[in-house]
Amino acid sequence: MTNVMKPSTRPLTAAEIAALALSMAHLGSGPQAGAARSGLRHAFEHMELDDDVIATTLATLTEPMPAEIADRARTIADAITSRLVIRLHYQDVSGRVTVRDVDPVTCMVHREYWYLVGMCRMRGAIRAFRFDRIVATEPTFVPARRHRAEGFLPFQGKRAA
Template sequence: MNRTDRLYALVEELRAVSPRPRSARWLATRFEVSTRTVERDIGALQAAGVPIWAEPGRTGGYALDRAHTLPPVNLTPIEAVAMALALHRLGGGPFAGAAGSALRKLLAVLPPPAAAEARRLADRVHLIGGGPATPVPAAVADAVSARRVLRLTYADRAGADSVREVEPLGYLGNRTHWYLLAWCRLRDGLRCFRTDRIVSVRALAEPVTRELRPGDLDIPHDRVRALTLA
């Protein structure tokens, strides 16, 4: 581990146990360096304004004031590329715009040397094709987030159009298509609308009050995975 990565790791180690302290000896063992190296690293972090203080005594050590520090945003270059690749897979989906802004924020907070290394590494990554082929109209994505009723013009498999008022409840996606899960007032039931068949869409002022329940999807449970933020 180089020194830059070790400095980031020291901060996150102290943040993880805050407000409890970690001794210089414990940190030296954890990062496989000498206690003198740990003391120099802590001094450099303190000089840079990181709120670390030393607690004296047998059970003392270094502690971090997590209330006055940002949450973890210091990624290594390879972690940044992994995040960029994951966000790229959202291309065309309902969160494509948010993914792009998140990636710009991620690159903005990387130290210049780490950002340069991340870009060099990204130049070695090559992709064939994109994510799901069908885009999600911005009005659909916005309505799902804002919980607003939509008026759709929708084309069926034969290409015949129909106008529907729907209550958007969520998304269903696979490698090929995105579907809008919505309560269709015309059919009085839950329906999946393939987003590339939405001819036009307009958000109405009426709010959505329904909730999607797991049992509402007539799909075997082992074939459906909910997105989790773990």
């Protein structure tokens, strides 16, 4: 196979990297997973991020998800792709579990955690749900409202104008 080099016009956006990372999350440890994670590391090299954030985030991206979290991640990815509301059973930091319907927008990794980012219908606001706190997911047949991922990504520093 020949490597083809094409001049890059722009680096990947955070939303594009999040989508690629979620797509890779359930590839396991096969050869495709290794090549995909290598490509993602390459994409991160061109982003202007704090070195500590990059190192921790890359470590999270390059490790396969635990099986039970990967199962929930597939349901979440299907809801994003199908543009359907997803029902989450979510455990907050104090241990309380709530059931929330969410218009899923994107997934992302920040430091050591994966997040689902979307519009929480219970709160009527943008929320980021940590995957390890999602106890269960249920697909629905309710169409999700459309939201642009760029407006929903937390942890992005605001650049000076």
